[in-house]
Amino acid sequence: MKYLCLVYSNEQLLHDSPQSPEDAECHAYAEQVAQSGRMLAAEALQGVATATTVRLRAGQVLISDGPFAETKEQLAGFYLIEARDLNEALQLAAGIPAARVGCVEVRPVRQLAV
Amino acid sequence: MPLLQPVADFSKQLELLYQQHSRQVLATLIRLLGDFDRAEDALQEAFSVALAQWPQSGTPESPVAWLISTGRFKAIDKMRRQRRFVADGDAMLAQFVDEQAEGFEMQQDSQLWSDDYLRLVFTCCHPALSIEAQLALTLREVCGLTTEQIARAFLQSTSTIAQRIVRAKQKIKAATIPYQVPASDQLAPRLQAVHKVIYLLFNEGYSADLIQPSADEALPKIDLAQQAIDMAKQLLALQFDTESCGLLALLLLQHARQAARFTTAGQLILLPEQDRSRWDQALIAEGVSKVETALSSGRIGPYSLQAAIAAIHNESPDSASTDWPQIHALYQLLYRVEPTPVVALNQLVAMSMCEGPAAALLQLPPLLQDATLAQYHLLYAVAADFHRQLGHHDEAIDFYRQALKLATSSADQQFLQQRLCALSEVKNAEHNAL
Structure with missing residues (x-):
């Protein structure tokens, strides 16, 4: 079986509480899982302020600033892509068939500071 | 040297x-x-x-x-x-x-330089930025206004605008929004986004006039309408596009009426009542020639059609002799390329000028049911006006009151209040005559 583990957190809490994880700790755990042979892919994301949401309606690509925030819809899948810049990423995102009925939030990956 | x-x-x-x-x-x-x-x-x-x-x-x-x-x-x-x-x-x-x-x-290298200017425009008007951020960033970077000037133009605090600009720049960097003129297959929608920013800036300038005709005498007025026109000219000069041309025409033709839009007391004057001798003929001529270029140069879009409508108004000596059937036909075309309820409402007003308010009133109910128009004060003002023309005073008064509740600018409110007062007087006079 493959499993997707999604990390949710209040952004402030994620970085500013005494319990907040350091990048080095995150990196070490990911390494540990990798060495056990069970890691497929893992990335940290940049903050929600960098998010862009893409929809395709009536053949038109609709791009909007900000994260996807609609509690009535559920996460249905993910793509981890390599793109030259946001324009290319948005173009690929708009091509995901589910963008016709749902939406795709595009967020840059963050390099851990280790 | x-x-x-x-x-x-x-x-x-x-x-x-x-x-x-x-x-x-x-x-x-x-x-x-x-x-x-x-x-x-x-x-x-x-x-x-x-x-x-x-x-x-x-x-x-x-x-x-x-x-x-x-x-x-x-x-x-x-x-x-x-x-x-x-x-x-x-x-x-x-x-x-x-x-x-x-x-x-x-x-x-003038080619490289003009590409750089376009890169700047397309980056500031990138749809991944919020529209507020696009407007502020465009005024700051493309138009060269200071943060204080932008804040004044939008009636916002300087810190709000400064923060908006900082965040926009952070997103450009963090999300890697490229400093690029979009590839040809992406150009049309991106150009539309730029047009939207220019048109919003122009309208912002227009409504700012309503709110602050002479708000603070000590500070020079920030003329957003002129900034928008300059930017539209620059865009068109660097890269010809039918809708860029139509947009510039529309701005010029609307701006031509500027001097006739207010009474000396700062009250709004609607198009039919404006003193047309105060319209700027040079701007009209420039706008009309741009409309002609746009209409003869390719796929006609919403800005070109709106400019064509504005041109008919601007070239008519008064409201009565305006070619309303042609305006009605242009609105029908506009509705085909941009089927929004607001366009439908405008089309109905044009229709009332051709076929009378009774015919137009029959087509109003679907718009009154439209959720997207529910908070739009002009819908109720139009309904009120149809009823007023038909002598339905009570219905007219009800609709004017609804419009008044939703109107936000003081000039609009004053205008609606005047209509209400005039109607009450007519009603009282009729009542007394009985």
């Missing part, structure tokens, strides 16, 4: 140069330095070096090339001094210095 003297004239000349070329210098520096803030610092440095050197050395042959080259040099110099304090300082610096070692020389 002649030496520049006296100094007073020189600083005036530099100010003019700043107005005319600072955006171009900035646009190119952003490409060369890969960063908005670094480019802005470099721009300021380049102008202060010019201020210090040119009075002695004379103005260089190509001032723009000189400013770009000096700004770039200053920025590299600064990075060199700072590299120890920046995480990837050495790598960053190497990227710029390599270029220099290869004999980088700033040539006057």
